[in-house]
Amino acid sequence: MAMAFTEKRTSCPTECTFTETDWNVLAKYWYPVAKSEDVMNKPLPVKLLDVELVVYRAGDKVVVARDLCVHRGTPLSMGWMDGENIVCPYHGFSYAPGGQCVAIPAHPEAKISPRLCLTVFPSVDRYGLIWTTLNGEEETVPPFPKWGDAGYVSFIAPVIDINGSAGRQVEGFLDVAHFAWVHTATFADRHNAFVPSYKVTRTGSGIHTDYLSTVSNYPKGMKDPSPAGFKWLREYDVYPPLTARLVVHFPDEKQLWILNAVCPVSARKTRLFCPISQNFDKTLSVEDACAFNLRIFNEDREMVENQKPEELPLDLQTEAHIMADKTSIAYRRLLKEMGLGKQYTS
Ligand code: FES
Ligand SMILES: [Fe+2]
DSSP states (O other), X not given: OOOOOOSOOOOOOTTOSSOHHHHHHHTTSEEEEEEXXXXXXXXXXXXXXTEEEEEEEETTEEEEEESOOTTTOXXXXXXXXXXXXXXXXXXXXXXXTXXXXXXXXXXXXXXXXXXXXXXXXXXXXXXTEEEEESSOOSOOOOOOTTTTOTTSEEEEOOOEEESSOHHHHHHHHHOSSSHHHHOTTTTOXXXXXXXXXXXXXXXXXXXXXXXXXXXXXSOTTSOOOSOTTOOEEEEEEEETTTEEEEEEEOSXXXXXEEEEEEEEEETTEEEEEOEXXXXXXXXXXXXXXXXXXXXXXXXXXXXXXXXXXXXXXXXXXXXXXXXXXXXXXXXXXXXXXXXXXXGGOO
């Protein structure tokens, strides 16, 4: 269970790359900031929505806090752990896992004010990732039900940093017309560019798309064992603002689940975390699967890093749309309804 906070924990940083309106909306949601296995009893610096954070393990708890000592603003990620407490390297203040300062070595006898406290954010460990929220309450981490299922092999694809906006990246993940152009070296085919009509529905808080096509998901160079005329179903679910999930249905009820979970580091920097679960090829070499996914991510990255404007335009008049963009259009509308993209409205 996430801790309940009633007050706004933090506000838009002064050198913020987002508009203040966007930042206030985005800060209400949960994002992954690190792979769970990378969080040790050692401070790890990360950044979310332009806010510098420090992440560490204190006993069985994972702490996510502002990377800022309240004494003189030194990053605590430069410090070290003393048992469950984090120690600032400048004057040695130490802070308990709840954020409270518990030692001021220059004045060991003095009573410590309860106001000497780090800003600590709620965190949860889901699908091998540490998720947090800057100002959110209720957890918004989307369901990824096959993670941990004994019938599936689950792993996290290599984490990549993209010099592009999270909105552009997520829309690229939902885009079905680019396979035949961007992914020809990995799984798609330039001669199969046609995008059949598909259905997009609004779910409770998100979007669901069922896309049926003949685009195979087998890696290039591997013999495609699917029966002639096999139709591939790709089910997309958007968990706004910035998480999306894809289930690819292979022949014989085999499934590949991919969670596109981004950390919006800043308005123009995005860290992509991608938990994957699949119930075929149990002998799968996770190394090979990671290498294959990394090639796909890099193909996508090249597009996302070069699109202009860098932010996703939410005013539908700004860019041209085709039938194949139905999911993207619904996604842009949804983000706008959430109060994002104000800079694009007149
Ligand atoms: S700046 Fe951290 S203890 Fe002084
Ligand atoms: Fe792609």
